[in-house]
Amino acid sequence: MDDANPLVVGGPEPPFIGxxxxxxxxxxxCGLENIQELLKGLGHPxxxxxxxxxxxxxxxxxxxxxxxxMLQAAGLKVGWTTSxxxxxxxxxxxxxxxxxxxxxxxxxxxxxxxxxxxxxxxxTYFELMIAAAxxxxxxxxxxxxxxxxxxxxxxxxxxATDPILSVLTTVGLDHQQYLGDTREAIAxxxxxxxRDGRPLVLGPALDPDWIRPLLSCEPTxxxxxxLGAVELHWDHSRVQGRRVGLAGRHQLDNLATAFExxxxxxxxxxxxxxxxxxxxVAEVQWPGxxxxxxxxxxxxxxxxHNPDGASVLADHALACGVRPHLxxxxxxxxxxxGVARELxxxxxxxxxxxxxxxxxxxxxxALREAWNLEAPLLTLPQAAAQLRAPSDVPRLITGSLxxxxxxxxxxxxxxx
Numbered sequence: 001m002d003d004a005n006p007l008v009v010g011g012p013e014p015p016f017i018g019x020x021x022x023x024x025x026x027x028x029x030c031g032l033e034n035i036q037e038l039l040k041g042l043g044h045p046x047x048x049x050x051x052x053x054x055x056x057x058x059x060x061x062x063x064x065x066x067x068x069x070m071l072q073a074a075g076l077k078v079g080w081t082t083s084x085x086x087x088x089x090x091x092x093x094x095x096x097x098x099x100x101x102x103x104x105x106x107x108x109x110x111x112x113x114x115x116x117x118x119x120x121x122x123x124t125y126f127e128l129m130i131a132a133a134x135x136x137x138x139x140x141x142x143x144x145x146x147x148x149x150x151x152x153x154x155x156x157x158x159x160a161t162d163p164i165l166s167v168l169t170t171v172g173l174d175h176q177q178y179l180g181d182t183r184e185a186i187a188x189x190x191x192x193x194x195r196d197g198r199p200l201v202l203g204p205a206l207d208p209d210w211i212r213p214l215l216s217c218e219p220t221x222x223x224x225x226x227l228g229a230v231e232l233h234w235d236h237s238r239v240q241g242r243r244v245g246l247a248g249r250h251q252l253d254n255l256a257t258a259f260e261x262x263x264x265x266x267x268x269x270x271x272x273x274x275x276x277x278x279x280x281v282a283e284v285q286w287p288g289x290x291x292x293x294x295x296x297x298x299x300x301x302x303x304x305h306n307p308d309g310a311s312v313l314a315d316h317a318l319a320c321g322v323r324p325h326l327x328x329x330x331x332x333x334x335x336x337x338g339v340a341r342e343l344x345x346x347x348x349x350x351x352x353x354x355x356x357x358x359x360x361x362x363x364x365x366a367l368r369e370a371w372n373l374e375a376p377l378l379t380l381p382q383a384a385a386q387l388r389a390p391s392d393v394p395r396l397i398t399g400s401l402x403x404x405x406x407x408x409x410x411x412x413x414x415x416x
Contacts, residue, residue, distance in 0.1 A: 014102055014103055014105075014106030014107075015106065016106045016107075016109040016110045016113060017089060017102065017105060017106055017109065019109075019113065020089070020109055020125060020128055020129070021089070021125075023123075023124060023125040023128070024125060030155050031155060032155065032157070032159060032160045034121050034122075034123045034124070034127050034157075035123075035127045035130060035131065035157040035160040036160050037115070037119045037121055038112055038115050038116065038119075038121070038123060038127060038128070038131040039131060039134065039160060041115030041118065041119060042111060042112065042115060042131060042134075042135055045131075045134045045135045045137065045138035045139075046134045046138075046145075046160070046161045046162070047162075048137070048138040048141075049079070049137055049138070049141075049142050049143065049144060049145050050143075050144050050145070050163075050164045051144075051145050051147050051161045051162065051163045051164065052067070052144065052145070052146050052147065052163060052164065052165050052166075052167065052261065052265075053147050053149065053158060053159070053161060053163035053165075053166045053167065053193050054067075054146060054147065054148045054149060054166075054167040054169065055149040055153045055156075055166065055167065055168050055169070055190045055191075055193045056149075056167070056168050056169030056170045056171070056190065056203065057169075057170050057171055057172040057186070057190075057306070057308060058169065058170045058172060058250070058306070058308055058309050058312075059169035059170050059203060059250065059253065059254045059257070060082070060148045060149065060169055061082050061148065061286060061289070062246055062251055062254040062286050062289055063167065063169050063203075063254045063257050063258050063261075064080055064082055064146050064148050065246070065284055065285075065286040066246075066254060066255050066258035066281065066284055067080075067146055067258045067261055067262075068080045068094065068097070068146055069097075069280045069281070069283065069284045070258065070262065070272075070276075070277050070280050070281065071143075071144060071146075071262075071272070072096070072097055072280070073276040073277060073279070073280035074270075074271070074272040074273060074276060074277070075271075076143040076144055076270070076272075077095075077096055077140065077141065077142045077143045077144075078094075078095075078096065078097075078142060078143065078144055078145075078146065079093075079094065079095055079133070079136065079137035079140060079142035079144070079145040079146070080093075080094040080095075080145070080146040080147075080148075081093050081094070081129075081130065081133035081134075081145075081146070081147055081148060081158075082094070082148045083126070083129075083148060083150050084401055084402065084405075085405065086287055086288050086401065086404055086405040086408055086415045087405050087408045087409055087413075087414060087415055087416075088102075089105070089129075090102055090105055091415075091416060092129055092133065093105065093129075093132065093133045093136050095136060095137070095140045095142065096140070099416055100136055104136065105132060105136075108131075108132040108135045108136055108139075109128060109132050111132075111135065112128050112131040112132055112135070113128070115131075116128070124157075126150050126156075126157055127157045130147075130150075130157040130158055130160075131157075133147075134147075134161070144265075144270075147161060147163070149190070149193060151179070152179045152186075152189040152190060152192075153189050153190040153191065153192045153193040154188075154189045154192035156193075158193075159192060159193055162195070163193070163195060163198070164198060164199075164268060165198060165199045165200075165201065165261065165264050165265065165268070166193045166194045166195060166198065166199070166200045166201070166219065167200070167201045167203075167257065167261060168187075168190055168191065168193075168194075168200065168201070168202055168203065168206060168211075169203040169253075169254065169257055170203050170205055170206070170253075170308065171183050171186055171187045171190065171206065172186075172306060172307070172308035172309075184214060187210075187211070187214045188214050188216070191211070191214055191215050191216065192216060194215060194217055194219040195217060195219060196217045196218050196219065197218065197219065197220065198219055198220070199219065199220050199222050199264040199267075200219035200220065200221055200222065201222045201223075201224060201257060201260045201261050201264060202221060202222065202223045202224060202257075203224055203253055203254070203256075203257045204223070204224050204225070204226055204253045204256050204257070205253060206223065207223075208221045208223050222260055222263075222264055223260075224253075224256040224257045224259065224260035225256065225260070226252075226256055227239045227240075227252055227255065227256050227259075228240055230249070230252055232247075232248075232249060232316070232319050232320060233247065233320065234247060234316075234320040234322050234394075235247050235290075235292065237249075237251065237252055239252065239255075242278045242281070242282070243281070243282040244281055244282065244284075245281065245282050245283055245284040245285055246284055246285070246286055246289060246290070247290045247316065248290055248312060248313070248315075248316040249312065249315065249316065249319070250312035250315075250316075251289070251290075255281065259277075262277070287301070287415035287416065288301055288302065288303045288401050288404045288405075288415070289302060289303065290302045290313070290316070291415075293387075293408075293411075293413060294413060295413065296387055296388065296411070296413075297390045297391060298390075298391050298392070298393065298394045298395055299387050299394075299395050299397070300324070300394055300395065300396045300397070301396075301397045301398070301404045301407075302396065302397075302398045303398070303400060303401035303403075303404055304339070304343075304398050304399065305330065305331070305334055305339070305399060305400045305401065306334065306335060306338070306339065307335055307338035307339055307341070307342050309339075310338070310339045310342035310343050310398070311342040313342075313343070313346075313398060314342050314343055314344075314345040314346040317346035317396075318345065318346055322346075322394055323346065323347050323348060323349050323393075324346070324348055324349065324393065324394040324395055324396040325348065325349050325350045325352070325391070325393055325394070325395045325396070326343060326346075326348040326350065326351045326352065326395075326396055326398065327352045327353075327354050327378075327383060327386075327387075327395060327396070327397040327398075328340075328343065328351060328352070328353055328354065328367070328371075328397075328398060328399040329353060329354035329355055329356065329361060329362070329367075329397075329399045329400055329403040330361070330362045330367070330399040330400050330403070331360050331361060331362060331400055331402065332360060332361060332362040332363065332366060333360070334362070334400075336362055336366060336367065336369075336370035336371075337370045339370075339399065340370045340371040340372075343398065344371070348396075349393060350375075351371065351373060351375045352375055352376055352377075352378060352383070352386075353367045353368070353375050353376065353377045353378070354377070354378050354379075354380065354383045354397070354399075354403060354407070355367075355377055355378075355379065356379075356380050356402070356403065356406045357380070358402075358406075360402075361403075364377040380406055380407060380410045381410060383397075383407060383410075384407060384410040384411045387407070387411065388411070
């Protein structure tokens with residue numbers, strides 16, 4: 001981290017952040033007019049650096065984490081915007097490996113709110129955050145910006161950028177009320193982030209022959225090849241003897257995707273030497289993705305919130321012979337039955353439901369029906385008290401990144 005950079009380091013929450021929170025985090029708005037007007041009023045900050053646009057149902061954040069760390073190791077100044085956050089909104093905007101500081105975020109949000117007022121707009125939470133992120137990257141003079149799509153792609157605020165390269169990590173069933181009920185319909189929405197004649201990197205699980213008919217433009221397709229022989233451990237993996245900091249076979253797919261992005265960037269003239277890449281991969285941590293919570297004994301957190309995410313988590317537990325105590329909480333609009341079906345495959349030693357105060361949380365009756373199980377229900381303070389107690393068996397909290405964030409705040413743990 002550069003101590004002279006005005007965009008990083010912590011501080012007290014300034015006023016525009018509270019105004020942002022009042023907009024709410026959820027939903028989708030058809031049309032890019034708002035974000036286009038915001039960017040125009042801000043002087044088109046997105047045009048000051050090359051953009052890599054990362055879409056996908058699962059794996060966007062982890063792919064971005066691998067890319068950010070490897071590009072920094074290669075000597076590039078990297079901006080990265082990701083969502084959602086766990087404990088603090090500043091986690092959504094990263095510059096040179098650190099979250100933006102609150103004072104800087106507040107100032108940039110103030111500029112976006114001023115443009116909104118002058119243009120008589122009503123922007124969403126996400127549109128304002130993306131405007132602030134793109135402005136932060138211009139101010140920091142980044143060499144490259146990694147921009148993670150929020151939901152879908154076609155109408156996502158990030159799609160107002162003009163990426164030199166797009167990425168599609170995975171396609172699964174999530175947000176069907178906004179994106180469609182089939183993988184094909186969801187893929188079409190996400191593939192709108194591709195651009196004619198420019199590279200589109202596909203995660204290893206995506207078949208180019210399935211993708212091509214779903215495209216509305218003609219990018220060059222670059223499927224990510226596998227990484228070769230691997231060893232799986234509960235808390236890390238090894239690829240040909242080299243350590244990978246993020247655990248799970250699915251993270252090896254995300255790493256393979258990141259390496260293919262690097263190959264495409266090299267082809268466009270970026271100097272990315274090999275020698276520092278694998279040491280940086282070993283150091284990658286991404287809280288909330290099969291992450292050991294600090295200062296707690298045997299507590300692991302994973303934000304799996306849809307059946308595909310739950311499936312890879314269960315596969316990893318089975319592959320490693322781990323049968324944890326499960327603590328599960330979800331948002332009520334998710335596929336509770338699908339998540340339960342997958343998580344039950346790991347044969348947990350016990351299941352405990354957790355419900356936060358927000359009305360969007362799934363209720364105890366909904367969770368018990370989905371799991372067909374009369375498991376106990378804990379509030380956030382009750383769950384935090386149990387997790388502080390020692391245990392000889394791993395405890396795994398999962399079902400929602402929002403649950404993880406609420407629990408971290410209750411426990412007083414800063415993830416970054």
